[in-house]
Amino acid sequence: MADYKPNEMMTIAAARALKNEDVCFVGIGMPSAAANLARLSHAPGVTLIYESGTLATKPTVLPLSIGDGELCETALTTVSVPEMFRYWLQGGRISIGFLGGAQIDKFANLNTTVVGPYDKPKVRLPGGGGAPEIAISCGEIFIIMAQGKRSFVDKLDFVTSVGHAQGGDSRAKLGLKTKGPTRLITDLAMFEPDPETKEMTVVSIHPGVTREQIQENTGWKVRYAAKVAETPPPTARELEVLRDLHARTARVQGEAA
Amino acid sequence: MARILSLAEAVKSAVHDGDTVAMEGFTHLIPHAAGHEIIRQGRKHLTLIRMTPDLIYDQLIGMGCVDKLVFSWGGNPGVGSLHRFRDAVENGWPHKLGIEEHSHAAMANAYEAGAAGLPCAIFRGYIGTDLPKVNPNIKRVKCPFTGEELAAIPAHRPDVAIIHAQRADKAGNIMLEGVLGVQKEAVLAAKRSIVTVEEIVDDFGPRSLNAVILPSWTIGYVAEVPGGAFPSYAQGYYPRNNAFYKEWDNIARERDSFLAWMKTNVLEKSPGAFAAHARKMRTAAE
Numbered sequence: 001m002a003d004y005k006p007n008e009m010m011t012i013a014a015a016r017a018l019k020n021e022d023v024c025f026v027g028i029g030m031p032s033a034a035a036n037l038a039r040l041s042h043a044p045g046v047t048l049i050y051e052s053g054t055l056a057t058k059p060t061v062l063p064l065s066i067g068d069g070e071l072c073e074t075a076l077t078t079v080s081v082p083e084m085f086r087y088w089l090q091g092g093r094i095s096i097g098f099l100g101g102a103q104i105d106k107f108a109n110l111n112t113t114v115v116g117p118y119d120k121p122k123v124r125l126p127g128g129g130g131a132p133e134i135a136i137s138c139g140e141i142f143i144i145m146a147q148g149k150r151s152f153v154d155k156l157d158f159v160t161s162v163g164h165a166q167g168g169d170s171r172a173k174l175g176l177k178t179k180g181p182t183r184l185i186t187d188l189a190m191f192e193p194d195p196e197t198k199e200m201t202v203v204s205i206h207p208g209v210t211r212e213q214i215q216e217n218t219g220w221k222v223r224y225a226a227k228v229a230e231t232p233p234p235t236a237r238e239l240e241v242l243r244d245l246h247a248r249t250a251r252v253q254g255e256a257a
Numbered sequence: 258m259a260r261i262l263s264l265a266e267a268v269k270s271a272v273h274d275g276d277t278v279a280m281e282g283f284t285h286l287i288p289h290a291a292g293h294e295i296i297r298q299g300r301k302h303l304t305l306i307r308m309t310p311d312l313i314y315d316q317l318i319g320m321g322c323v324d325k326l327v328f329s330w331g332g333n334p335g336v337g338s339l340h341r342f343r344d345a346v347e348n349g350w351p352h353k354l355g356i357e358e359h360s361h362a363a364m365a366n367a368y369e370a371g372a373a374g375l376p377c378a379i380f381r382g383y384i385g386t387d388l389p390k391v392n393p394n395i396k397r398v399k400c401p402f403t404g405e406e407l408a409a410i411p412a413h414r415p416d417v418a419i420i421h422a423q424r425a426d427k428a429g430n431i432m433l434e435g436v437l438g439v440q441k442e443a444v445l446a447a448k449r450s451i452v453t454v455e456e457i458v459d460d461f462g463p464r465s466l467n468a469v470i471l472p473s474w475t476i477g478y479v480a481e482v483p484g485g486a487f488p489s490y491a492q493g494y495y496p497r498n499n500a501f502y503k504e505w506d507n508i509a510r511e512r513d514s515f516l517a518w519m520k521t522n523v524l525e526k527s528p529g530a531f532a533a534h535a536r537k538m539r540t541a542a543e
Contacts, residue, residue, distance in 0.1 A: 028335055051361060052283050052436045064499045065334035067284025067436045069490055080437045081283055081308070082365040090362065090381050109385075113358070118391050124346040126332030126339075129309075132386045133362040162385025174385050175406065253499045 004234050006187035007146065009206050011037060011242060012234045014098075014144045014185040020045040024096045025089065025134055028066045030144045031098035033245070034185075036062060041241050049094060051130040053079045061249040085130070089137045097138030099131055099161070100145055103153050106199050106220045108143060108163030108181035108191075110135070111156040118158060128160045135161035140179040147186040147217040154219045164198035171198070188214050190231060194223070204229040259429025259476035264453060264485075264528040267478035268294045271417050271449045272303075279306040279368075279415040279447060280313065282489060283438030284334060284497070288421040289313050290485035290531045291453050293523045296320050306415055308364045308439060312488070312505050315339040316523070318354060319515050325355035327413075329364045336502050340509040350512065358392055363410050368439045370412035371446025383408040418447035421486045422471075423493060424461060425454045429473035432461050435492030437469060444471055453482040455494050455535065482528050483535030495536050 014034035018024060020043045026035045028050075036059065039046050047056045052067030056076035063071050072078050079088070088094060101110035102125050112131060116122030135141060141163070145151060163181045165171045171180050184191035184200050188209045191200040202214065203225045215222050234242075262270070272278060272295055280288050292313035295303075304325040307314055311333060317323050319341030331342050345354035359367070366378035379398060389395040398409045420440040422433040431452050433440065444450045452471070457479070461468070488501035508518045522530075 052285075052438070054436070063335070064502065065284045065497065067334075067438070068499075069285070069435065069492055069496055072285075072435050072492060078436060080441065081361070081439050082369040082442055085362040085365045086369075086380070113387075118387075121347055124331075124338075124343045127328065127330050127358055128360045128386070128388065129330035130361040132360040132384075132388065133380075133382045136384050137381070159385065159387045165385055171385070176384060 004239055006206070008239060008242060009231070009234060010144060010146065010185055010187040012238045013190060013206070013231055014142065015041065015238070017142055017183055017185065018043050018046050018096070022096050023047040023049065023094050024098055025049050025051070025094045025138055027099050027131070028063065030100050032062055033242070034144055035098055036245060037238070037242050040245060041238060049088065051081070051084060053081055053084045055079060055088070061252045062245060064253060085133065089130075089133060092137065094137070095139040097134040097141045099134060099141060099143050101143065101160070103151055103156050104143065104145055104184070105153060105156050107165060107167045108184055108193070108200050109156055109159050109165065110143070110161045110163065111158045113158040113160045115157055131161040135163070135180070136176055136178060138178060140182040143181055143184045145184070145186055147188050147214070149217060149219050152218045152220070164193055167198045168196070188217060192225070199223055201225050202228060204231045206231045207233045259452075259473045259479045261425070261429055261457065261479045261481075264290060264294050264480040264482050265298070267451045267480045268298055271451050271477055272300055274300055275302045276416040277304040277306065278417045278419065279413065279443045280419040281307060281438055281440050281443040282421065282486070283309060283436055285436040285438065285490055285492060286421045286433065286440065286486050287311065287313060287489035288419045288453055288485065289487060289489065290482045290528050291419045291421070291451060292317055293526070294528060296322060296519070296523055306413055308361055309334070310339065310342065312339075312502070315341040315505075315509055316519065318342055318345050319351070319509070320519060321351040323354060325357065327357040327359070329359045329361045333502055333506060335499075336506050340506070341515060344512070357394060358388060359395075359410065360388065363395070363408065364413075365439055367410055367413040368442035368446050371414050372442040375412055377409050377411055379407050379409050381407055413443070413446050415443070415447045416449060418443040418450045420444060420450075421453045421491070423455050423491055425452065425457045425479045425481070426461055427457065427459060429476055429479045430461075431471040431476060431479070432464070433469050441469060441471060445475060450475075450477045451480065452476055452478070453480050453485040455483055455485070455491050457481045482531055484531035484533065485528070487531055487534035493538055495534060495538070
């Protein structure tokens with residue numbers, strides 16, 4: 001068995017979901033690692049867009065922030081932030097939004113606002129940023145999040161960005177024509193929405209992971225598709241590109257890899 | 258016409274207690290030196306507007322300058338929490354902080370509406386999110402032509418906008434490039450403005466025919482503060498100091514270490530201290 005970490009499996013599985021022809025609005029952190037891994041491996045033509053206004057950027061290292069100079073210097077062009085949100089996102093020119101979050105529910109609604117009551121939060125999180133409109137304006141949404149009982153919850157403390165709302169046709173009833181979350185990639189498995197109920201359903205389990213483990217790290221009763229695959233393990237090449245990317249990033253940010 | 262002044266004079270003239278102030282910068286060109294000057298001059302009861310409040314707003318909040326924050330993402334990018342912001346929201350230290358929370362799309366639209374002289378911004382947003390439940394300034398309007406329901410929020414019209422840019426010329430025209438954020442919109446939306454710059458040059462010289470220029474007659478005050486965006490960056494001058502952003506997590510985590518750092522590095526310093534971070538990178542093309 002190849003030697004890799006669950007986080008690496010997650011990033012690699014997420015990267016595989018991106019295709020060469022996709023135009024992807026990239027969130028910072030894990031989505032950024034996955035999107036750039038895709039660009040540096042099987043999808044060299046993928047168009048990556050960051051909300052700082054950088055269009056078709058090709059960073060050689062992962063940015064720490066959404067607007068690092070590296071993103072601007074390697075972009076096809078950089079537009080202002082109002083233009084980014086109006087013409088490019090709201091204008092419907094982005095096929096995939098790649099998001100993470102602090103909390104997710106079974107219909108892939110996300111919370112990045114507060115843990116606890118809004119007026120008296122236990123933890124004040126950074127907030128929505130671009131996510132509320134990314135969630136509604138991109139053609140579809142991929143979500144990457146490590147699983148745990150505190151993050152995969154039965155009920156969100158706050159809905160920051162909408163996924164499949166209350167399931168069924170409730171998202172469409174909000175007037176939304178975009179697909180919403182079509183894939184949820186975790187460190188244990190891959191989920192897709194059930195065609196009818198829209199509940200996020202396990203379609204593939206990462207090698208060596210058990211159903212018990214998935215349930216232990218999920219705050220609702222996990223459902224499985226009729227046919228559940230095993231996620232192909234990372235290839236040597238995928239691991240090499242991902243680790244090189246992280247090592248380059250660490251060197252530039254002045255840290256030991 | 259813009260007046261070229263020292264930063265201390267510019268802040269004294271433009272920023273008053275109780276003002277609504279937008280210090281913008283989307284990761285790039287964040288006006289840190291100007292923020293420090295506001296803290297040193299002891300401004301109080303400010304309402305701060307910013308899409309991405311980061312370290313400089315953490316500092317203003319922790320030093321008790323701020324009554325209310327209007328924002329869409331309040332974190333230390335790529336690192337984690339803003340501890341002073343969290344302490345204010347979660348525990349009311351150093352005093353209670355009012356918040357008006359938006360999304361980025363809403364904030365960008367509100368600045369643009371302000372710059373365009375409109376009373377409100379209209380856009381497709383805030384669908385299926387709980388934000389309208391906690392922010393009464395988020396309303397819905399119906400398109401009179403198609404019937405589509407759209408989001409509406411008030412335009413941003415700050416008393417003062419403060420930004421940092423690469424260059425001014427002697428007449429006080431401003432040129433900025435790279436990640437532009439909402440700086441142009443913030444300045445044009447505001448009643449007054451301060452622009453700090455890396456350098457004041459005789460002439461901008463050869464430039465793109467579409468270079469981003471704010472003409473002198475749209476600017477209140479210009480102050481030359483080399484390095485004034487540190488630890489954020491100025492494209493063509495110095496890179497973002499990512500190590501400092503990580504270090505801030507430790508400095509700001511506890512009230513005592515925060516106050517000690519502010520005393521040594523802000524209260525006992527002057528805008529000239531930022532010059533230590535200034536430099537100009539030459540590109541191969543030059």
